[in-house]
Amino acid sequence: MATHGKKQDNRSPADWWLFVLGFVLFAAVGFWATPAILYAEKPQPFQFSHKLHMEQVGEGCQSCHAFREDGSYTGIPSLEKCKECHGEEPMGETPEEKVFSKDYVAKNKPIPWQVYSKQPPCVFFSHAAHVANAGLECASCHGDHGDTEKLRTYEYNRLTGYSRDIWGWSLIPLDGPPKRMKMDDCAKCHRDNGVRDACFVCHK
Amino acid sequence: MDDSKFWPKGTTRCKPVHFGLWMLFCLALAGWALVSAFLCLYKGLNQTNMNDYFAFGVWIVVDLAIIALGAGAFFTGFMNYVLRREELKNIINAAVIIGFICYSGAIMMLGIDIGQPIRGWFGFWHANVHSMLTEVMFCITTYLIVLIVEFVPLILENRQINKVPDLHFFAHNLHTIMIVFAATGTFLSFFHQGSLGGMYGVLYARPFAARGGVLIWPWTFFLFILSAIAAGPSFTTSIVMITEIVTGKKLTTHKVKMLMAKVSGSLLLFYLVLKIADTLYWAFVQTPAMGLSPSVYYQAPYGTWLLIAELGIGGVLPCILLLSPQVRESYWILLLAMLLNCFGVTMNRFVMTIQSLAVPVLPFEKFYAYLPTWQEWGISAGVIAYGFIIFSLAYRYLPVFPQETKLNPTTD
């Protein structure tokens, strides 16, 4: 027989609060734990001060990060570029430079830098189009990287292997570069500047 | 094991042993599908016989066919809830379940059919609104949601579940506003049945499939809607009749079946007139304008027998049968006519998919034929097994047929 009817009596307010509490608790754990699980750290070969170097060189960023004659971009300078100034004997006193001279310059071994802004292989990015053609500052995408005294920790996504800088720092599109270098961030800037191109312009 | 307290009130069902054996058979069929699906997902689509000439294979044919046959759900719902044909309430539950099976089955198949299933959501997120396939994806998914909403109250009306007051009232209230869902479903279904046809009609560089039309809609858009609503009610009714034969019970009055047959037949006649006009224009005006003759289209094994099978045996013949009152009176000929109608729409979807791709467009290209592998058949069979399982469970435990108790009075 139908003896139910007043079922709502079974649910006391305490049950609801327990539910809300559990929900919030799990959401918080997920929010903090997920990045910790998803991203791993990788050390840079040795420390490097952009600030120090900027004081020594004459032409700013371009002194080391330059265009080649065919319009391609060198990106991180090769060891040869470093050797234009550095010899096997350290120029300064820092222990970092000793490592650099002993392990890399002396052995003529390329430095395996971890590149924060390295994009997945499907992405085409032209520094020439942005710097030489559109006249953007390096800092508009790389932030104050050129003024830093230390290299921050490099983090990468354990699943994809890509740098966390691509899209791991914030999921909501409040931060643009350098905090985030997602396709949406490129697209936003393009759209704001009235450049709406075919997919091929940024993909290969 | 006695499950009789879950049966709808006042009905009897076969012994659990028999039902279990039948389920085992269905599960075996589903197992074949699971093995096939695993191979296709793990090793890739090289497990099929599709290739760069037959980009679409038997899965798309089955997809299109079951979606056309599932149109019985929206059209019966439309006639029942919107046009207020009260007598159709006796078959609407079956129509909804069959529609749900067809649509969910089709979506599961599509998940295996695309090369990168994990990226399936790109079609929604990065939608190209100019593609007919985008329209299909959006409408099918949304309509499946509608079908779930329509199916849920029926599940909640299981004799035991319905004792829970919350669920009882929820089911009851969903029924009260069913017209809202039925109308939305009609709108959605109308568009994606059309978009499925539009998918082929817009392939303007594929002379076999291409059609003219109005605005953005090629004629196939309208022809697919019409053929689906002509075949859908036939499919629903024939499934009910087959269930009657298998269970040995009368589940709806013959009057309901005759009404469905009449609707089906009239729509089929309307469809056939337009389809034949379209075919004649296509064969004698459009095709020569592209420098082709219909004889190029119909090469072995895809000969003109396809045309005869689709429009003759699966079109004109069932149309005549369904529209003659004497035939509608006869149980067996009516069933035959309805099955022929379903066969016709299936042939249409087959021809539009496979033959469109088989016909070479470059003059120096070859004419290829295609045969599915056992993995492709396995997944197709899986959808059928899935349908058997859902429909059998629904029949056993849910009050699908309102007239059942009246038509099968129990002696005890």
Added chain:
Amino acid sequence: MLPFVFEWQWDIGHGVFMGLFYLALTIVSLGVVAALAMTFYDLYSGKEVHEEGHGHEDPWADYSYAHDKADRGEYA
């Protein structure tokens, strides 16, 4: 799908397509919400469940949809 996705453009195509899509979704979700609200009302107003769902003499005689209408007196 959403206006901040890269492919989105404020044109007729997107307006009509997405407009109809979201309209359909809204109608369906509002329908479900309405049914839920009615259910809560029924429960809290203390409405009793009839035995075996539909306490008519013959529970199958005017089942489901027809019975809904009968409840609202549309057959009267």
Added chain:
Amino acid sequence: MSSSASEMRFGMVIDVDKCTGCGACSVACMSENNVGVLPDETDKIRSITWLRVYQIDNGQPYPNTQIAFFPRPCQHCAGSQGHHTPCVSVCPATATDRDPKTGIVSQIPTRCIGCRYCVAACPYHARYFNWYDVPWPEGMDKPLSPFVAPRMRGVVEKCTFCFHRYQRAQNKAFTSGEAMGEMDYQTACTEACPSGAITFGDLNNPEHKVHELKKSPYAFRLLERLHTDTAVYYVSAREWVRRQADNYLSGEKLAKVQAGGGH
């Protein structure tokens, strides 16, 4: 690049009478664009050849048999008479588009969901689906070009007119300040062709060779009557070759639908 310049349309003029069918273009294309070699390359309806060379003949018995070769890259259709490019408009996920600046039809494999609707839409069979995981044996990944991303299983790929070479040429133009010349951007197949059968350039630019070549009375395009408006022109002095480019009813005159010069 100055946007005031008139719209470009990159395209090819392929001299069928010069083509010897050697296949150098296909090979150059495969190595330039990281096209993999499948476990079974005899399965020709599943293997990937962005630029396929078709062999055609005049259907006459020996000794009157003549053969010719049709190298067939993606035709980079524009679509005319109210039509879009056949493949671009059908893609549900916007994985392919046509760049109005260059007239090049792109394909973004990382966006492709693998529905193969575009493969069905293309009458030239220029689109290829990755039915297999491409096996790059140990060491075979070393000579991959860094300018083109290798594709994964389950996506569609096709000829891009070596768009990465356009990007490179553009970079050079940006840094040097000089406008991009005709020879700065040439496809790999054009460079590889030993008999000079393929000419590549901007069809709309009167300074480019293709602009003149496409006006030849012997120039034609594949399936002109479908109104796909392709960017690849063919040239042959032999009428039977020109006739093979499109479908004709028996007795129908070639001249009736001959595109002749421009479009």
